[in-house]
Ligand SMILES: Nc1ncnc2c1ncn2[C@@H]1O[C@H](COP(=O)(O)OP(=O)(O)OP(=O)(O)O)[C@@H](O)[C@H]1O
């Protein structure tokens with residue numbers, strides 16, 4: 001039986017109010033995030049923008065704040081993120097493709113799957129301890145960029161794997177069937193149809209992972225990244241520091257000039273991070289925008 | 294009353310079909326079986342989906358498979374190109390013979406089988422790429438020699454889509470209408486020049502006009518290929534199929550083949566009461 005007109009109207013009004021309430025709540029949540037971020041950015045920019053310049057980027061740290069620069073940390077970060085990406089992306093994406101497209105669905109893969117998901121939640125300092133034991137000591141890489149990068153690669157691997165798996169899982173099965181039906185081998189199905197469709201999602205995962213890696217401090221301090229470095233790494237086995245450590249170092253000094261340097265360092269870090277993401281987003285949009293012939 | 298209407302519709306479509314054939318479309322061509330199943334049983338894990346199916350698919354003919362939902366039509370048609378291999382828990386006994394060989398036999402590569410037995414799916418499933426790439430994908434991965442664009446054009450012409458897309462081959466296939474997408478999928482299947490084409494309810498998402506277009510196309514294609522079509526539409530089976538197989542679920546929900554013969558006989562003079570009940574709408 002249909003509800004009487006009056007009660008329907010009342011309910012409709014209540015439903016509309018609920019819908020409105022939820023929309024307002026969402027808007028509020030978004031605004032809190034954006035405003036907080038904007039305030040942070042404005043604060044940092046005001047404090048540090050005066051220091052950012054070629055000299056700052058191209059000088060090594062110094063006891064005198066006005067001479068101190070970020071060169072060692074900037075190059076350290078570039079080295080580190082490049083090596084991390086070189087390990088984490090192929091291994092992570094490869095593992096995701098294996099788990100989603102090749103592995104049989106049995107208890108083994110379920111165990112592996114659960115483990116990967118849990119690893120994503122392990123505190124980064126634990127990875128630092130692992131890196132110290134495994135890379136620095138057992139593999140005798142010493143406190144090098146390579147040891148740090150491998151540690152961070154391990155740290156972000158679960159993020160790359162899980163995000164890539166999600167992206168692959170979102171590819172409709174009908175596309176796989178269509179490709180098999182014209183006589184494609186599994187490799188052709190995966191490489192020519194499935195991965196290209198999943199690529200935007202995979203790139204998003206890579207962005208998230210590298211953004212996480214570029215901001216990590218604790219595991220690198222754990223494996224013994226330097227606090228004061230008057231040189232840039234010239235190879236993967238050199239010692240190093242990275243931007244967040246340099247920023248932390250400066251911000252823990254009492255002099256206000258060093259605080260200024262820390263703010264300027266944050267701006268540099270943000271620029272590196274944003275340009276890295278811009279490249280990834282550019283790639284993602286290229287793959288998303290229409291067909292490639 | 295409903296029944297009478299349906300019978301009339303059926304007999305009319307027979308007349309249309311017979312007169313069409315009088316023009317001489319397929320009758321002059323050989324009709325030995327190109328594919329057949331022998332005592333085929335299929336399980337998904339513990340559930341038996343097909344029982345003792347023996348069905349011969351003649352060459353240069355259209356074979357329709359009809360039956361109520363869930364009776365195993367898709368399962369059966371997907372056995373012909375080993376599409377079910379992709380499903381975990383799938384298991385089969387019995388033989389599926391293609392050109393004298395058991396395609397589930399040892400040493401048979403399913404990739405080779407699928408190159409020779411094409412498939413069109415129930416829902417149009419073009420690749421999210423250009424129209425051209427959709428058709429060219431099959432020939433390209435199978436290492437076809439010759440000019441790719443000629444192959445693409447021929448397939449699109451055969452699928453009666455060429456005139457609508459010839460100026461826009463680089464456009465995304467996803468911008469086409471549902472009916473155009475389905476014809477694109479047919480073109481994609483034709484481009485690898487298979488010997489048999491399997492169609493699982495190819496018109497279920499299409500309007501009557503597009504449906505008729507695809508039926509014309511199937512008649513045309515039957516001159517060169519063997520076609521197996523699953524359909525829920527009795528009139529469609531009556532209109533296009535040379536022979537019709539009727540499937541039903543047994544007590545345990547396993548699909549069985551209850552009747553198979555020339556379409557005209559199956560529709561006008563079925564051997565089984567259940568067939569008559571089904572096609573006159575008293576069942577399923
Ligand atoms: N992947 C699968 N796993 C388990 N059971 C399945 C699977 N696919 C189909 N089945 C079962 O097998 C039986 C036959 O399914 P099938 O899809 O072949 O039916 P159908 O005749 O094509 O039905 P419809 O006309 O609705 O498409 C059904 O009972 C279904 O539940």
Ligand SMILES: [Mg+2]
Pocket residue numbers: 366367368493
């Ligand atoms: Mg079906």
